[in-house]
Amino acid sequence: GQNIDQPTEMTATEGAIVQINCTYQTSGFNGLFWYQQHAGEAPTFLSYNVLDGLEEKGRFSSFLSRSKGYSYLLLKELQMKDSASYLCAVRDLGSSNSGYALNFGKGTSLLVTP
Amino acid sequence: DAGITQSPRHKVTETGTPVTLRCHQTENHRYMYWYRQDPGHGLRLIHYSYGVKDTDKGEVSDGYSVSRSKTEDFLLTLESATSSQTSVYFCATWTGGSNQPQHFGDGTRLSIL
Numbered sequence: 271g272q273n274i275d276q277p278t279e280m281t282a283t284e285g286a287i288v289q290i291n292c293t294y295q296t297s298g299f300n301g302l303f304w305y306q307q308h309a310g311e312a313p314t315f316l317s318y319n320v321l322d323g324l325e326e327k328g329r330f331s332s333f334l335s336r337s338k339g340y341s342y343l344l345l346k347e348l349q350m351k352d353s354a355s356y357l358c359a360v361r362d363l364g365s366s367n368s369g370y371a372l373n374f375g376k377g378t379s380l381l382v383t384p
Numbered sequence: 385d386a387g388i389t390q391s392p393r394h395k396v397t398e399t400g401t402p403v404t405l406r407c408h409q410t411e412n413h414r415y416m417y418w419y420r421q422d423p424g425h426g427l428r429l430i431h432y433s434y435g436v437k438d439t440d441k442g443e444v445s446d447g448y449s450v451s452r453s454k455t456e457d458f459l460l461t462l463e464s465a466t467s468s469q470t471s472v473y474f475c476a477t478w479t480g481g482s483n484q485p486q487h488f489g490d491g492t493r494l495s496i497l
Contacts, residue, residue, distance in 0.1 A: 303485055303486075312490050312491055313427070313474070315485035318483055318485060320482070320483065357426065357427065359427075369417065369440060369442075370480075371417060371442060372427075372429075374419075374426045374428075375426055376424065
């Protein structure tokens with residue numbers, strides 16, 4: 271999606287914490303989703319935010335600020351298996367989106383090193 | 385995930401040939417979507433369906449058509465494949481619940497020579 275921005279690549283160390291940012295522009299915001307995608311595999315759902323604030327789910331947390339058009343995904347206690355692409359997606363009802371489709375960012379490729 | 389099966393998983397074909405990709409779901413989800421994923425572009429919506437025989441175009445629909453004759457099946461057809469349609473194609477489904485995510489099939493890797 272051309273109106274969803276996230277960094278292309280990030281590198282972090284095993285055991286550390288990493289924050290992946292996502293900024294977006296919509297005319298009819300209806301929720302933000304984070305997905306994880308390992309190379310050659312399907313995207314899998316991580317988290318959902320529709321109200322401002324932090325949603326925590328184990329080692330993963332996601333934050334949303336609707337007024338700033340901003341979200342981040344926080345990964346704690348990084349493990350090697352967390353090396354993957356992380357996709358930010360927004361449901362925008364402002365563009366005659368009768369299918370309630372998601373607009374995806376280009377993804378952030380995270381490399382976790384020993 | 386959510387009982388979504390895409391077929392075929394891999395296909396190589398020649399420019400100008402017709403190609404049909406199938407997405408089959410067992411969860412009775414109302415909404416179904418076809419995306420393509422290319423390096424540098426992320427996931428882009430091709431077509432979607434909001435019910436049997438109800439379909440509409442997405443962001444990159446040129447050269448593609450779809451059909452949904454029953455809830456569980458959503459077909460994507462390339463009438464005359466071109467090399468620019470070489471991509472990985474993902475099908476997704478959604479229940480329609482606002483706090484529910486889309487679930488994705490395992491994808492079809494399509495190469496057009």
